[in-house]
Amino acid sequence: MSELPPVLFNDFQNSSDFEDLDAISRVVASGHLILGKEVRAFEEAWAARCGVNWAVGLGNGLDAIEVGLRAAGIGVGDEVITSPMTAVATVLGILRAGATPVLADINPETALLDPASVQRCISPATRAVLLVHLYGQMRDMEVWSELCVSNGLMLIEDCAQAHDAIYQQKTAGTWGRFGAYSFYPTKNLGAVGDAGAIITNDGELAVRACSLRNYGQSNRYEHPFIGLNSRLDEIQAAVLTARLEGLGSRTMKRRQTVERYRSEISNPAVKLLSPPISPENHANHLFVILTEDRVKLSEHLAERGISSLIHYPIPAHQQESLRGLERDPSGLGNAESHASKCLSLPCAPHLSDIEASRVIDAVNQFQSSSTF
Numbered sequence: 001m002s003e004l005p006p007v008l009f010n011d012f013q014n015s016s017d018f019e020d021l022d023a024i025s026r027v028v029a030s031g032h033l034i035l036g037k038e039v040r041a042f043e044e045a046w047a048a049r050c051g052v053n054w055a056v057g058l059g060n061g062l063d064a065i066e067v068g069l070r071a072a073g074i075g076v077g078d079e080v081i082t083s084p085m086t087a088v089a090t091v092l093g094i095l096r097a098g099a100t101p102v103l104a105d106i107n108p109e110t111a112l113l114d115p116a117s118v119q120r121c122i123s124p125a126t127r128a129v130l131l132v133h134l135y136g137q138m139r140d141m142e143v144w145s146e147l148c149v150s151n152g153l154m155l156i157e158d159c160a161q162a163h164d165a166i167y168q169q170k171t172a173g174t175w176g177r178f179g180a181y182s183f184y185p186t187k188n189l190g191a192v193g194d195a196g197a198i199i200t201n202d203g204e205l206a207v208r209a210c211s212l213r214n215y216g217q218s219n220r221y222e223h224p225f226i227g228l229n230s231r232l233d234e235i236q237a238a239v240l241t242a243r244l245e246g247l248g249s250r251t252m253k254r255r256q257t258v259e260r261y262r263s264e265i266s267n268p269a270v271k272l273l274s275p276p277i278s279p280e281n282h283a284n285h286l287f288v289i290l291t292e293d294r295v296k297l298s299e300h301l302a303e304r305g306i307s308s309l310i311h312y313p314i315p316a317h318q319q320e321s322l323r324g325l326e327r328d329p330s331g332l333g334n335a336e337s338h339a340s341k342c343l344s345l346p347c348a349p350h351l352s353d354i355e356a357s358r359v360i361d362a363v364n365q366f367q368s369s370s371t372f
């Protein structure tokens with residue numbers, strides 16, 4: 001057992017090194033490092049791939065949420081309903097825009113926001129629902145569209161885990177007013193550092209976002225807005241364009257691994273989340289299982305050289321910095337329960353068939369008295 005090589009969670013390789021190095025040296029040699037043709041080219045390519053008119057490259061996914069919200073006119077006095085079961089950046093983006101996050105509970109079968117809980121969170125100050133396509137899942141988008149329309153709310157999508165996920169022919173981020181993407185190195189499309197973007201069909205929103213990312217500048221030396229510095233840089237943009245070519249096949253590879261996990265993992269101590277309605281609804285950023293015996297299962301995997309992670313062990317409302325956030329009056333019990341049971345297995349594209357088999361065998365051999 002101990003001689004087997006480790007099964008890594010991520011390998012940080014999105015394309016061949018040659019493509020990356022070509023892209024990087026081209027930019028460095030050009031001497032144009034900020035807001036030039038590489039950023040424009042990636043924005044065009046990403047907008048086209050998502051099927052929207054505009055993509056605006058930004059520094060990271062957190063900034064994408066802040067800049068998108070501000071460009072959409074959401075700020076002080078406005079409430080934005082979102083999920084506590086997400087990367088903390090989702091909630092920080094709302095706070096940084098000056099708005100008030102309100103946390104609704106999740107559906108325990110999917111770990112995604114529960115529409116009934118969101119309904120309970122709506123107040124006269126509610127302006128938007130920020131959906132998180134957690135783990136890469138897109139579900140019930142017609143339900144969310146209808147809920148937002150009938151309550152006069154803006155639908156916004158956190159797509160940081162959902163590159164290339166499609167629901168009823170529409171890509172993640174195109175159902176809402178805007179979609180916020182992260183290209184953090186371990187995301188399904190990752191840069192060689194921090195990077196992010198918003199996508200939208202709202203041209204005015206896109207223009208405001210372009211201004212906000214560059215000190216709130218309209219024309220050179222004129223600053224009608226209090227902006228920030230959140231410019232996607234030319235090197236990251238060039239690498240992202242190079243890596244975009246392989247995204248489809250890497251997403252396929254994730255799907256093949258996950259399909260094996262879904263059909264071959266069988267252990268009464270382990271529960272899987274609901275499968276997607278259609279395979280393309282899921283970008284398979286993470287493969288998450290539930291177990292009452294998480295510490296023991298992760299140790300059992302580690303003894304067999306298999307890494308696992310937890311997304312996420314602490315829901316947003318239990319973070320020290322975020323205690324006291326407004327929430328569903330019925331509580332956030334499903335999110336708390338999920339946080340205590342979830343475990344993510346390796347499913348990134350670097351995983352070989354043999355490695356996937358090792359993961360499956362190890363999970364199936366795990367023995368626990370706590371069953372579902």
Ligand SMILES: *Cc1c(COP(=O)(O)O)cnc(C)c1O
Pocket residue numbers: 060061062063086087089090132158160161182183184194195196
């Ligand atoms: C990664 C992530 C973010 C933040 O992206 P950064 O680029 O790290 O700022 C936001 N939301 C979700 C759901 C994420 O997974």
